[in-house]
Amino acid sequence: MAGTSVLQQTNFFSPPADPPQFSELNLRLKEQQCLSLLKRCKNLEDFKQAHAQIVKWGFFWNSFSASNLVAACALSDWGSLDYACSIFQQFHDPGTFEFNTMIRAHVKDMNFQDALVFYYEMLERGVEPDNFTYPALFKACAWLKAKEEGMQIHGHVFKFGFESDLYVQNSLINMYGKCGEIQHSCAVFEQMDEKSVASWSAIIAANASLGMWYECLMVFGNMSSEGCWRPEESTLVTLLSACTHLGALDLGKCTHGALLRNISELNVIVQTSLIDMYVKCGYLEKGLSLFKKMTKRNQMSYTVMISGLAMQGHGEEALGIYSMMLEEGLDPDDVVYVGVLSSCSHAGLVDEGFNCFDRMKSEHGIEPTAQHYGCMVDLMGKAGMINEALEFINSMPIKPNDVVWRSLLSACRVHCNLEIGEIAAKHLFESNSQKAGDYVILSNMYARAEKWVEVAKIRTEMARKGFNQVPGFSLVEVGRRIHKFVSQDTSHPRCGSVYEMIHQMEWQLKFEGYSPDTSQVLLDVDEEEKRQRLKGHSQKLAIAFALIHTSKGTPIRIARNLRMCSDCHTYTKLVSIIYEREITVRDRNQFHHFKNGTCSCRDYW
């Protein structure tokens, strides 16, 4: 262990009283030797020997060797940050490059807090930062979501005059985006003289991280029309993610095409986001076939496939993928188990669910989170084990959240258990994450039990609390454009023809036995007004619009932000018969695949 001894003989590091003087020629020669020594290093042991050699030459105190030593040790694959730090501390006079190296190395090591410590140390010592210092720092702030600190350091950028450096600007856009301060991102973006592909990508990613998916597509459109666009993987991956969230299959397909034309070999990240896009846009077969063709899969690829299958109601198949993952020797993480447990719940596999729940802890050492408990409650609830589900909740070591109670409440609705439904609702109403839908469910349960006094009470309670009801919307893609319809929409340019279509459809539907189900309209208005409101539900508008603007037989795919009301569910089943269309609706939680008058959810949702 020659290397270790170097560290132990600390006298090596004391500065020589009379440092060796090199002639110009000799200096260049030593520099070359130093570089080639460092280049040859394949591991930390090699490096320690190279280090010792450089010390022996008496070249250690030269700034050239100092910089390269620290950089080699800190930033290479085999490097050791601790060891690099120990060398760094030997320097009496570290300069900008050495500090930059330490900052970058700490960022690379995900040690963001210490990266910032090095920066402040740098300022304290009066070492001036340069334009290479800031991108790394803003990356650290982005990860730490340290908005205040980021803004402060942004101020330093002006002080030192790097505000027009392209890389600094891009990292600022990214930092503000990650901190949720998109208006600051935009401010930096707009002040740029010249925007690079990365600047656009960063602003697109900033929109994405805030869930502003529609805006993502708009910015991408601007990027293309301003001619600043080169097909780069990372931009397209963000775009795919936007398509996934918006259910924009056609645009997703175009993006896939652009990738195939421009990138010779798609990496795991791109492939994973493609699969996710296809599956969550309702094109399961394509997602599955891409998944099977993958040569290298990681945890995330499996997660995407498992939870995607679960979402489509293919629980058994999802479990098959899970076993495949174990066979491949990959270690499942907590996210994979969320998918696995939800698969069991969708497939009604109660024993298997408990089995996986135990295995998660015993074999993989994962402590269950609220999400896992939520899946278990859903699993029992769907299977009609309402009492067991309540007991399970009461024995949870962590505080059950609103989703857990809501799961139980939904199960009580399906299995007509008013008594426990009231308990679940009580917990929800006492929390501050209650939703309009919770009141709707309970009120419907009372209505079914013909407890009209209670129904009235719930409605008064709702009105009294007056909490904000999220407006429902549906997205439908026609001609590669996303059309958004809000409930009772009057803003879409072709609203007139849509309502005309709704009116025509009404007669056809009536012949098939449709009668509006107003029980879920919670407004205090008369029956006729309720029927009018039902007609304006966003999903119906989107379907009518798609029927007008797509040719016969084209499947209709809709993505919506809320769950469906029972009237829209019945309505869509009938439309699928009358107009001979397959209609896929993705709601908040799952897929509904309507075909020939039936739905894939088997009316349980």
Added chain:
DNA sequence: ATAGGGTTAG
């Protein structure tokens, strides 16, 4: 030496 990417119950 500098920037940007994918998954999470109901």
